[in-house]
Amino acid sequence: MKKVYKLLLNTLPRPVLIRLSYIFRLFAPYLYKGNKVECPVCEKSFSKFLSYGSDVAHRDNVLCPYDLTLERHRLMWLYMKNESNFFSSQPLKVLHIAPEQCFHKRFKQQANLDYLTGDLVSPIADMHFDLHQIPLEDNRFDVVFCNHVLEHVNDAKQCMRELHRVMKPGGWGIMQVPQDVTRYETYEDASITTPEEREKHFWQYDHVRLFGLDYPDWLREAGFEVTEYKPIEHFSEETVERYRLMKKEILYIVHKK
Ligand SMILES: [Zn+2]
Numbered sequence: 001m002k003k004v005y006k007l008l009l010n011t012l013p014r015p016v017l018i019r020l021s022y023i024f025r026l027f028a029p030y031l032y033k034g035n036k037v038e039c040p041v042c043e044k045s046f047s048k049f050l051s052y053g054s055d056v057a058h059r060d061n062v063l064c065p066y067d068l069t070l071e072r073h074r075l076m077w078l079y080m081k082n083e084s085n086f087f088s089s090q091p092l093k094v095l096h097i098a099p100e101q102c103f104h105k106r107f108k109q110q111a112n113l114d115y116l117t118g119d120l121v122s123p124i125a126d127m128h129f130d131l132h133q134i135p136l137e138d139n140r141f142d143v144v145f146c147n148h149v150l151e152h153v154n155d156a157k158q159c160m161r162e163l164h165r166v167m168k169p170g171g172w173g174i175m176q177v178p179q180d181v182t183r184y185e186t187y188e189d190a191s192i193t194t195p196e197e198r199e200k201h202f203w204q205y206d207h208v209r210l211f212g213l214d215y216p217d218w219l220r221e222a223g224f225e226v227t228e229y230k231p232i233e234h235f236s237e238e239t240v241e242r243y244r245l246m247k248k249e250i251l252y253i254v255h256k257k
Pocket residue numbers: 039040041042043044064065066067068069
């Protein structure tokens with residue numbers, strides 16, 4: 001059973017998994033009944049989370065069985081809930097690139113948001129466009145999300161400039177990327193083009209670079225001011241463990257002056 005489950009998790013695309021989760025979530029609360037871990041997004045507690053990731057990047061106890069949030073989704077949510085105006089009554093124009101399915105429906109229904117989603121191909125997005133050239137006017141959005149996209153695009157700096165351009169002065173955003181915190185300089189090599197080589201060098205078959213600790217410098221170069229939000233600076237070790245956050249993950253919050 002465990003093997004079958006692992007095979008499904010690793011072979012099915014995430015959108016399919018999300019659909020399966022609608023069925024699974026009906027009985028997950030019984031299967032994973034308990035109070036050891038808690039998902040701050042769905043506000044449910046479980047005996048444990050599910051495991052997730054390929055053999056190389058396999059992680060135990062990380063995927064919420066109810067709404068399929070991972071560590072990074074829960075960290076982003078906690079920041080937005082505790083430190084931002086996102087869930088206030090303030091009207092906000094929001095651009096969400098490559099919208100995560102665990103957030104998409106909630107944000108769409110949220111009364112204070114004028115919510116627009118964009119993606120190259122995703123069928124759930126309102127608009128389809130290439131991030132190198134966003135077909136939207138300057139200074140339009142109070143909030144911009146673009147998570148786990150910039151490691152896939154040809155010219156990340158150009159995309160960052162575009163994200164900066166469409167943000168209002170005074171706006172903020174979250175742009176998470178997979179980050180190798182053991183290396184300083186972002187690793188790019190245009191000669192690495194096969195899926196196998198890309199997985200080996202950049203952690204996934206369709207990544208074209210692996211960001212290092214200089215990632216926030218890239219964002220600054222595009223015009224953003226950048227602040228860091230780290231789980232260990234805001235929560236006790238027990239809480240980090242209970243929410244199953246990645247201890248070393250750094251959430252970069254971008255601002256436009
Ligand atoms: Zn959850």
